Amino acid sequence: MFILSSFCCCMNCYCPKYLWGVLFAVFCGYRAYACPQVDTIPKDPVLLKEVVVSSERSNTNVMRPTMSVEKLAGKQIRLVPALFGEIDLIKVIQMLPGVQAASEGSSGFSVRGGSPSQNLILFDDAVIYNASHLMGFFSTFNNEAVEGLTLYKGDIPAAYGGRLSSLLDVQGKAGADEFGVNAGVGLIASRLTLQGPLAPGRATFLLAGRRTYADLFLPLSADRSLHDVSLYFYDLNAKVQGRINHKNFVSFTGYYGRDKYGGGEMGISFGNMAGALQWKHLFSENMYLQTEWLGSGYDYFMFADSPSLVAEWKAGIYSMGARADVTWLSGNDAVRFGWATDYKWFSPGNAYAITDESSKYPINIAKKQAWENAVYFSGQHTLFERLTVKYGLRATRFDNVGPTTEYLVDGNYALTDSLRIPSGKFYNHYWGLEPRAGMTCVLSDAVSVKASYSRTMQFIHLLSTSTSGSPLEIWAPSNHTIKPETAHQLAAGVFTNIWDNRFEVSFEAYYKMLRHVIDFKDHPQVIMNDIIETEVRMGSGTNYGLEFMVRKNTGSLTGWLSYTYSRAFRNVPEINDGKDYSAPYDRPNTINIVLSCAFNERLTLSANWVYSTGQPVTFPEARYLFGNDYIPVYTARNTYRFPDYHRMDVSLDWQLGKLTPHKKWRHALNFSIYNLYGRKNPWTINFKTDADTNSQYAQMTYLFGIVPSVTYTISFNTK
Amino acid sequence: MRNFFILISCLLLCAACTERMDITTDNAAPRLVITGCITTEAMPHIISISQTVGYFGNEEVKTYSDAIVKINDVRLHSLGSGQYATAASFVGTPGQTYALDVELDYDGNGIPEHYTAETTVPAMHVLDSVSLQLAISTTTDPVWAIFVHFQDQPGPNTYGAHLYINDMQYTSKIQRYYVNVFGETTAEGQYINFPVFSIRRELNWDEDEKIHLYTGDNITFELNELNTVYYDFLRAAKREISGGNPLFAGPPANVPGNISGGALGVFGAYTISRKSVILEEKHGFPQRPEEP
Known part of the structure; x- marks a missing residue:
């Protein structure tokens, strides 16, 4: 009964x-x-487990008509062990298949053999030009202000363009309906997040900030010269989201971050700013318009102020844009079209040095402007129930706009002429068509095969020879000499879920062909050089690879295991005697294991292990004596490799206090160890002369030994 | 600007460690190396002939002392150890081009090959004076900048500079030699009044050894106007010898030269203009300790 x-x-x-x-x-x-x-x-x-209402089916991996896409939620990112305990979404995506860190500790990442400058990084659709703090050890993204991310390694929606390799779409976190405070105290940084209602039921806000504070202890140093030294970064995030009525929604996202290092006599400051104002209008249940006004910038400023010399140097890139995007949905079918515009100001360098009143030495590198406009159209239709096709086309026009000075070079990149372009004159342009196509064939509820093709174009280029990302990075537009970079990408894959959708398994293969890919002549001068056209070299590239991933998103044990085989080659006629050479991001074998085990509601243990073939490098094979120095001789570029890279990190997340559902205060401790077994992964390898034997030897510099850290977090909710 | 790089590198490297490691590379086939310069100072000008050796190991550098070496058809005499010298009265003239011809059977087939190069001595920049100006003021260890004063001429700013301390060449290694990095658009035709070197009580000589400066020491500044070939060679050599910092350095590459026939090296030219300044007690340098 x-x-x-x-x-x-x-x-x-x-x-x-x-x-x-x-x-x-x-x-x-x-x-x-x-x-x-x-x-x-x-x-x-x-304590009942939360009831999850998901917009995604449990076999989304199989049914979703997109490929080469990785999604991570903020709470997944939070569980991955982090350097100094600072949770960092870019360090997490560097552990996804097909993605690699540009170098040890760097926030730069390479997607499918592309360079870090070929990634479009958006924060609520506003561009982040340099996603690094503190030389790349930390990214610009405060995880407390991030809802989640989507990384497109290919199959980039036609609505987005401007970079060759990938789109990293970071979604800002909206405030909650109840007032809440979250504070965290870490080894090197602290953060505070406030959120709550602005108008009950209609609008919310979220404010988040963080700052490192290693320099706060410098006044305690016995060395008085350190007392005035600044060494910190901070960033601020704000998001306001509101509903005007049941058909109109608005939101504003703002970001401002800055790094400051230096003392009284010299210093450097750099950072990003980004803002996005969005208005979403529902025409009907099936159709809506999203209009956005976007602004972004990255700049750096350096100064020296000594009794005998005052000098300043600043450079940056700024952009303002807008987009209007219409989406129409009907069952599994969708059509999207729109227009995007972006006006960019490039300030490659503006500097001066003054040694006395009559001796002023200005360096004014010509500023540049460019206007990029695009219209796009894409569709997705389900045919025969189990076959979905996708198509899209993006048409872009890129204009160079005066005032500026344009330098012309001949076929050997020798300067032939310079043109003074008046203000407002449109003096050079490029058209570009970027088609997209894809299909998904669902063989059963557990197996599908997918294929995609895309052509992408990049009209702005990072002028940097750095392999690890640098704050002194400047961007330059395509012009008469520097052509737009283009890429064709073909990809195909098999996607399956096993054991009642507990495990997602994917296998993808890709092939990319690149044209007008940018490299530089030997020993280029890219900083403080007005005539960059003589330093740039252009060629072609080929990237190909395989990606395998098993992922578990449910249960107490979650995470993924992935293996990537990736090759990337370049061919530039003026480099390496015109022979193919490995791109800096050619890493044939990569394995990532990211696991998180929730023992109970209080304790979660996470661990990850990464392995990859060492990065390609050029080592000397001979030397000769010149005066008192030995000059190295090389035979070919990137024919050697660093030792293989591997590292393990662990973290333990410990929720303290009572865990009742309506508890207002919560607090937690996070213990983490970066590089658990103390692997000495080389950051750079240089060569020295042994004074005793007068012979050469190699010396590696490695950045991190075993790095333990602890972070305390406390949060308060009114509900 | 260099100071900024140093600052940033220091920030990075504060946590970094270095360690000697074993690397083996293939040994490239040996190549002939010819180096030498023409200057505007009367002295024996030396041309050196040697060949490359494997990068690692301590193999002796092989030199060639049996070549016929000519500059503008005037034969140089061999000093041994692969060195050939002009007459002591030889002096380069600004604007004049000099042709080097080396005749040597390097490939050992019994027929000598000719290795040639041309170089033009650039226009002279004459130093008006040098002065010491305070750069960083601390009572314990002030840093003084060596300011140079001269009139820049229109054209490429291919300057270099040597520093001598009591007639000892402090910049005997390329890493310490100054190579101007500012391009043609900077200070074009201006009167230059700019710091080039900085000095303090202790200067690094190498990793272990330091040089101490005292009141009464004679500091001589030598301004070189380098011709383009030699400027490119020195700038690249400085980069290759200094090693790479991944933050800023590009991939390593061969140092460019101008010797024909497949030989490495450079036949360069530069002008010389010197001025001196004496360190005084008011500059904060200590008295030289008496010899024991």
Whole structure:
């Protein structure tokens, strides 16, 4: 006999005498109880797991008509062990298949053999030009202000363009309906997040900030010269989201971050700013318009102020843009079209040095402007129930705009002429068509095959010879000499879910052909050089590879295991005697294991292990004597490799205090160890002369030994 | 600008460690190396002939002392150890081009090959004076900038500079030699009044050894106007010898030269103009300790 009761604190049941048995009572919040007679059932409060209402099916990996896409939520990112305990989404995506760190500790990343400058990084659709803090050890993204991310390694939606390799779309976190505070104190940085309602039920806000504070202890140093030294970064995030009525929604996202290092006599400051104002209008349940006004910038400033010399140097890139995007949905079909515009100001360098009143030495590198406009159209249609096709086309026009000075070079990159372009004159332009195509064939609920093709174009180029990312990076537009970079990418894959959708398995292969890919002549001068056209060299490239991934998103044990085979080659006629050479990001074998095990509600243990073939490098094979120095001789570019890279990190997340559902205060400790077994991964290898034997030897510099850290987080919610 | 790079590198490297490691590379086939320069100072000008050796190991550099070496058809005499010298009265003239011809049977087939190069001595920049100006003021260890004063001429700013301390060449290694990095658009035709070297009580000589400066020491500044070939060679050599910092350095590459026939090296030219300044007590340098 079963009696169903709900939400009442007492039950009456009558058991006929002729029935044998016991009363077995089960009720939410009470211990299961077998009672031979009427009794009071003892209480046993249990914490119900959250009910997840998901917009995605459990076999989304199979059914989704997109490929080469990785998604991570903020709370997944939070569980991955981090350097100095600072959770960093870019360090997490560097562990996804097909993605690699540009170098040890760097926030730069390479996608499918492309350079870090070929990644479009958006924060709520506003461009982040240099996503690094503190030389790349930390990224610009404060995880407290991030809802999640989507990384497109290929199959980039036609709505987005301007970079060859990937789109990293970071979604800002919106504030909650109840007021809340979250504070974290870490080894090198602290952060504070405030969120809550602005107008109950209609608008929310979120403010998040963080700052490193290693320099706060410098005044305690015995070395007085360190007392005035600054050594910190900070960033601020704000997001306001509101509903005007049931058809109109607005939001604003703002970001400002800055690094400052230096003392009284010299220093450097650099950072990003980004803002996005979005208005979404629903025409109907199936159709909406999203309009955005976007602004971004990255700049750096350096100064020297000594009794005999005052000098300043600043450079940057700024852009303002807008986009209007219409989406129409009908069942599994979708059509999207729109227009995007972006005006960019390039300030490659503006500097001066003054040694006395009559001696001023200005360096004004010609500023440049460019206007990029694009219209796009894309569609997705399901045919024959199990076959979905996608198509898209993006048409871009890129204009160079005066005032500037344009330098012309001949076929050997020798300067032939310079043109002074007046203000407002459109003096050079490029057109570009970027088609997209894809298909998904669902063989069963557990297996699908997918294929895609895309052509991407890049009209702005990073002028940097750095292999690890540098704050002194400047961008330059395509012009008469520097052509737009283009890439064709073909990809195909098999996607399957096994064991009742507990495991997602994917296998993808890709092939990319690059044209007008940028490199530099030997020993280029890219900083403080007005005539960059003589330093640039252009060629072609080929990237190909395989990616395999097993991922588990449910249960107490979550994470992924991936293996990537990736090759990347370049061919530039003026480099390496015109022979193919390995691109800096050619890493044939990469393995990533990222696991997180929740033992209970309090304790979660996470660990990751990364392995990759060492980066290609050029080593000398001979030397000769010149004066008192040995000059190295090389035979070919990037024919050697660093030792293989590998590292393991672990972290333990410990929720403290009571974990009742309505508890207002919560606090937690996170212990983490970066590089658990102390692997010495080379950051750079230089060569020295042994004074005793007069012979050469190699010396590696490595950045991190074992780095333990602890972070304390406390949060408060009014609900 | 260099100071900024140093600052940033220091920030990075504060946590970094270095360690000697074993690397083996293939040994490239040996190549002939010819180096030498023409200057505007009367002295024996030396041309050196040697060949490359494997990068690692301590193989002796092989030299060639049996070549016929000529500059503008005038034969140089061999000093041994692969060195050939002009007459002591030889002096380069600004604007004049000099042709080097080396005749040597390097490939050992019994027929000598000719290795040639041309170089033009650039226009002279004459130093008006040098002075010491305070750069960083601390009472314990002030840093003084050596300011140079001269009139820049229009054209490429291919300057270099040597520093001598009491007639000892401090910049005997390329890493310490100054190579101007500012391009033609900077200070074009201006009167230059700019710091080039900085000095303090202790200067690094190498990793272990330091040079101490005292009151009364004679500091001589030598301004070189390098011809383009030699400027490119020195700038690249400085980069290759200094090693790479991944933040700023590009990939390593061969140092460019101008010797024909497949030989490495350079036949360069530069002008010389010198001025001196004496360190005084007011500059904060200590008195030289008496010899024991």
